[in-house]
Amino acid sequence: MYIQIHNRKIHYKKIGSGKPILFVHGWGGTIYSLHKLACLASKKYTSYLIDLPGFGKSDNPPEHWGVEGYAELIKIFIEKVISSKTHYVGHSFGGEIGIYLAAHFPNNICTLTLCNSSFKRQNKVSKVAQMLKWIPKEKNILIRMMYPYIKKLYYTIIKKQSDLIKYPHLEKNFRKIVTQDLTSDTNKIHHPTLILWGELDTYTPVIWAYELEKNISKSILHVFPEVGHNLPIRYPERVWQKINDFLLC
Structure with missing residues (x-):
């Protein structure tokens, strides 16, 4: 299915019935990145998946977009397509979008799940x-x-x-996004939040998970041992078990 937002064609998928859950993939992903996880959720909920602009079958974003541009698009998607508050599950960059959304547009989501979420840049020397x-x-x-x-x-x-290198058409967006630090936004989040992390993540180090737990007042953290950055992609059953338990609380 498609919807026009900001004069751009956005591809999305809807599965199941019940209260809504929106699944948002990371940088370089598509709706199929979290598809197995969404299918598990669809047994009890209505799962929504979206191709972020620049990925999958969605149109490219404007070159000036950073995190806020993507978050504003998700806000409009929730209002136009889901038409109610939604549970939000984001992996990596999808989690970063969720952080911005929860901090700046809190009325659009009811709970937040962050899987190996980015929200700042590692100070690495190449x-x-x-x-x-x-x-x-x-x-x-x-x-x-x-x-x-x-x-x-x-x-x-x-x-x-x-x-x-893999996404040269998004170079300007990528360069902007990796310079953005959402640490201050994490202190503004008051939604019930589940933080799931792979202990061996080298892209978003596990120390960030503990920082998020400290900054977000209503948060719960679970760290999966011997798992890396692609936690929800490789282990959807284990991730869904934690999300399901969290949503039942």
């Missing part, structure tokens, strides 16, 4: 920069001049999975 640091200045003038090209080559050949 491996290329680390290597250049050890080259004496008097010997690496040419190399340092070529740094931007070396860096691009590194991400193109060695790190083919880089989000920036």
Whole structure:
């Protein structure tokens, strides 16, 4: 199914019947990323899945969009398609959108579930920069001049999975999003919130889960041992069990 929002075609799917739950995928995902999880939920609830702009079958977003642009689109989607408050489940970037939504548009959701959610940027120094640091200045003038090209080559050949390289049409959006820090927004959330995390996550480290638990007043945290970033994609049954128990409370 499709709906027009901000003159853009947005692809979504609806499964089951009952109270609504909206599932929002992470950066690079589609409605199929959380489809198994949504199908489990659809036995008791109406599950909604959406292709975020730029992914799946949805149109691309405007170049100036950051987290707030995506969140405002989700707000309109909830109002136009779901037409009531909804439970919200977000993975990674989908969780980041949920944080912004809960902080700025609290009347659109009733509960929030964050799975390995991003909400700020790790202070990492790239491996290329680390290597250049050890080259004496008097010997690496040419190399340092070529740094931007070396860096691009590194991400193109060695790190083919880089989000920036994989989705060049979203480069401006991605660069804006990764500079946004929603830490202050996490303190504004007063919805019942379930935080689910993979202990071995290297994209959104588990220390962030404990920070969210501290900042969000009505939150519950569960950390899954020996699991990485794709927790809800790889283990939908285990994730749904936790969400179902949370929603029954």
